[in-house]
Amino acid sequence: MSKGDIRRQQIVDTAMREASNLGLEGITLGVLADKLRLSKSGLFAHFESKEQLQLAVLEEAIQRFIAQVVQPGLAEPRGEPRVVALWEGWQRWILGQGTERGCFFMSLTAEYDDRPGAVREGLVRSQKDWLGALERAAGQAVSEGHFRPDLDLKLFAYEFTGLGMALQYALKLVGDPKAASRARQAFAAMLARSRRVERPARRAASARPRRANPARPPRPNRIG
């Protein structure tokens, strides 16, 4: 990694930290340069336009999301464990650490839902990928026999995202101290009602055997 690449990475990092507070449009070349102890022109030499910088930040966020949320999910066996891991990863992502809390993409959603352009297109694509990953994980949980066969996959993904957004809302805006535990509760309930109904009315609880996880060709999707 050359010196220039390192610098560029530093810029993107700082810009992402800045953007998670003020939004991608709130980024300013001047204050960004100050934070990096760089002249504005010195900073700008690394990007051909501000929009390119914004796209670089978005791409970095997507990569982090994949590394911190999606890949830990895919590491779990397909079916309910993977669904749970995806939720836990997302919850970690939203709760964050210290001042860095909050989902980056949710902030962008409000910012770009009415602002056309390349940034919006990239954001929409990433969110469709994420929704697709959730649907796929839920579908696998159905075919593994963990979830009800009649589960509406898109509705599952819909409610899944709703719970996460409610978490961010309760956490960052209204400041509910029990936001995290409530999110956990709500997800557990959703999981419970998604499961295959236990046919034997009452019997000793025993783990159902899980089917092996056959190899499959990789999917082209970027997320999950």
Added chain:
Amino acid sequence: MSKGDIRRQQIVDTAMREASNLGLEGITLGVLADKLRLSKSGLFAHFESKEQLQLAVLEEAIQRFIAQVVQPGLAEPRGEPRVVALWEGWQRWILGQGTERGCFFMSLTAEYDDRPGAVREGLVRSQKDWLGALERAAGQAVSEGHFRPDLDLKLFAYEFTGLGMALQYALKLVGDPKAASRARQAFAAMLARSRRVERPARRAASARPRRANPARPPRPNRIG
């Protein structure tokens, strides 16, 4: 209403339309004055600062929300009908009409969850009022015997807001054409699992009689 008041109202209206796209921080006195065919200074004379204009817009939005969502809810008898009416009102509010779709407060949430100031404080207060109104409505549904006695009211409000936010997300960002019907489905399911469990295992479905709605002193809360 004096001519000045009318002008001021026009300004706030236009500013709100502008802010629902670009956010309250995205409002600009210059473009606002152009849209109103007014000089920038002529417009500015109506407000002592931009923040005052933003607060006026927020207050206007709160009043509209109360008129379009909360009051239609309160017009319904307390209990499940009121909860349903609040949901339907909110759904209407989010779906909007034509280009004016989307919940104004949700956009502000992302904008101000990390930006301290008077606007944020007003927004937080309004959202706490709204959550309180939801909890109260759900609590009444419990005491009316419509909802389960062990229903977690705060969790109910939490999931309620989550469904609405997922609706806005699916509608405005990913552009799901079935967003509205999915929201309806998800809410119906939440309603069903919040209801008091039917004790007689199977019998002809018959409407439970509802208690009359006794008069109560008004509450100090601004929303609901």
Added chain:
DNA sequence: TGACAAGACGACCGGTCGTGCTATTGTGGC
């Protein structure tokens, strides 16, 4: 040692921002 490129620099561009101050216009009450 010399050639070359990457990186950073400060100055500066045309614009727009929010916000004052002052002058002009319109308007309702007498």
Added chain:
DNA sequence: GCCACAATAGCACGACCGGTCGTCTTGTCA
């Protein structure tokens, strides 16, 4: 018809915006 006052316009301000310019330093490699 005149006056007081509210509404608006004109103008300028300092700050900041994204972006460009030519220039200088600092490697790196032959």
